[in-house]
Ligand SMILES: [Ca+2]
């Protein structure tokens with residue numbers, strides 16, 4: 599009886615260990631992925647959209663991101679909220695800037 603229960607405990611441990619390993623793998627993959635695919639953009643947008651209104655308010659964005667600091671620039675229809683399309687545009691602008699910066703560094 600004792601042997602069986604410890605075997606079951608080991609199996610449960612292995613399951614937990616396996617599950618946490620899988621999560622770690624996913625986390626690493628996310629870090630390496632560029633936020634350029636529509637799906638990744640959508641996930642990021644939804645994470646920030648606290649009240650699920652499908653738009654991002656100034657409060658939801660906060661002031662840490664460039665999007666928050668230059669809110670007026672990226673809120674192209676000036677309705678005080680960032681729509682998914684406006685958010686996408688912001689990400690594209692960020693990538694362009696990054697690429698120009700990298701090209702510039704390459705020449706130095
Ligand atoms: Ca919202």
Ligand SMILES: [Ca+2]
Pocket residue numbers: 673674675676677678679680681684
């Ligand atoms: Ca807007």
